[in-house]
Amino acid sequence: MTISLSHFSAAVVFALFASIVFGITQRNSTMEQVKYGLYCFALFVGGVFLAGWVMALIRR
Amino acid sequence: MAKPTTDKTDKSKNVAAEPEYPLTTMAVVAPLVGWLIPGGGHILLKRYGRGVLLMVSVASMFLIGLGMQGRIYQPNGGDILDILGFVGDVGSGALYFLARIMDWGNVMAANAAADYGKTFLIVAGLLNFIAAADAHHIALGKKP
Numbered sequence: 001m002t003i004s005l006s007h008f009s010a011a012v013v014f015a016l017f018a019s020i021v022f023g024i025t026q027r028n029s030t031m032e033q034v035k036y037g038l039y040c041f042a043l044f045v046g047g048v049f050l051a052g053w054v055m056a057l058i059r060r
Numbered sequence: 061m062a063k064p065t066t067d068k069t070d071k072s073k074n075v076a077a078e079p080e081y082p083l084t085t086m087a088v089v090a091p092l093v094g095w096l097i098p099g100g101g102h103i104l105l106k107r108y109g110r111g112v113l114l115m116v117s118v119a120s121m122f123l124i125g126l127g128m129q130g131r132i133y134q135p136n137g138g139d140i141l142d143i144l145g146f147v148g149d150v151g152s153g154a155l156y157f158l159a160r161i162m163d164w165g166n167v168m169a170a171n172a173a174a175d176y177g178k179t180f181l182i183v184a185g186l187l188n189f190i191a192a193a194d195a196h197h198i199a200l201g202k203k204p
Contacts, residue, residue: 003124014121014183017120021191
């Protein structure tokens with residue numbers, strides 16, 4: 001079985017699973033876990049967009 | 061006689077006593093089970109929801125990594141980076157041993173997807189180490 005993901009989709013999948021684990025392990029209550037997981041996911045994906053724009057600007 | 065300004069005994073009395081968490085059998089068994097079976101430590105501690113989510117997350121990352129032709133590191137890599145890669149990979153516990161037995165991930169593909177796959181495999185193991193440590197804290201009573 002071969003999975004072919006683009007760079008962006010691989011980064012989003014990575015962000016999703018890493019955020020779930022971070023949320024569960026780094027906070028105590030369920031609501032805090034959900035909030036922290038979403039926060040981590042937003043930072044991961046935001047970082048992807050930021051790095052993408054930085055690379056695009058460098059390339060010009 | 062003037063009272064000394066820095067009285068260590070008084071200072072230590074003001075500090076709130078740190079609660080003690082005695083090491084129990086479950087505090088040893090839960091992280092071991094959690095390492096071997098991702099999420100298993102939480103399930104053993106009756107945190108079913110968290111356990112299943114951890115299991116799905118770690119197993120998915122590991123399987124996606126394999127699907128992307130990621131390489132599984134072996135313990136006798138020789139190079140320091142290979143040893144670090146092995147430490148990351150072995151964090152997935154039974155998934156790592158299953159992959160070694162089935163000879164999965166024994167590829168030397170030189171493309172970007174394989175490089176991402178290798179990273180997925182290592183990070184799945186490292187996340188499972190964090191999950192096992194979390195199971196230890198729950199078993200100790202440090203975390204609800």
